[in-house]
Amino acid sequence: MVTVSRPGLRERKKQRTRDALLHAALELFLAQGYERTTVDEIAEAVDVSQRTFFRYFAGKEEAVFFAQSVTEAQFLDAVRQRPSHEAPLEALRQAVLEVWDALGEVVGQLLPPELHLRVCRLIESTPALLATQLRRSAELEERLAEVIAEREGLDLDKDPRPRVAVAVFCGVLRVTKRLWSCGDDNSPASMRELTACHLDAVGPALAQKWRTG
Known part of the structure; x- marks a missing residue:
């Protein structure tokens, strides 16, 4: 918690x-x-x-990414605290939603949703900041993979599954964030709902056939 x-x-x-x-x-x-x-x-x-x-x-640069750093730190802690019986993707899913629930008010006070959205667009339109965002994302993925490998008792250098799981998870978050920033409802609740919906689609998207006809 x-x-x-x-x-x-x-x-x-x-x-x-x-x-x-x-x-x-x-x-x-x-x-x-x-x-x-x-x-x-x-x-x-x-x-x-x-x-x-x-x-x-x-x-x-640190000012631009300050709110993001707060949520990333809380998210890493939340993943570490998830029950050991949860599968890695489920642990990541529950952790990110838990962080949204706990930090929504705090982050909302720090950065109003409208300002946060404008900063996201600023990052994407500023080459120096976008490069930093990509570097930070790669660093976060590696830290997450280390946490997943540790909780599963795996050697990260020999077993590719932690990095693969984290890459899938973070890819979904990136897609979600992009869609949220382009949508009409930019509230934290909308972001949380969209995140949960897309994460729930990971299993069917990877393991099931898509054709219905």
Whole structure:
């Protein structure tokens, strides 16, 4: 079970500063372009120093992918905590839906769905960010494969199944995210429903005949 603890007063103040910097950065990236936006402009928008910005983010790129990093970390933990009797794809499916249920409110407060959607489109339309997204996706898939191999007691270098299962799973998530970003309903609930629907179609798509006539 993914749990979200309530931070103390000092931590909440730090989070407010971080969130203000995050929102200012994203809005500036969207308004004038990622490459053309400077850290000084982001800090000035929140009336803090450049040094304060770097206390929270290593750079502009980290700000773009901050919300994604939060969900990825929670997702990896959720996979590790799934019951050992679950098959790998089922464990991945339950973990990602569990994370959506637990983090929907938190991530929604961090990034409103409309802003998150615009950032997704910014990433896809900015070559430098798209390259980073592809690298991050590959790194996440490898970490997931390691977790699956460990929970199944397999040698990842000798058994291809963990990487194959993770590749299928992450491919479905990519398709889902693309369809969600192009759809009319961009709510978190819509994303969750679409994710569950597509993951449920994996088994029939891989193991059954498609022709009905």
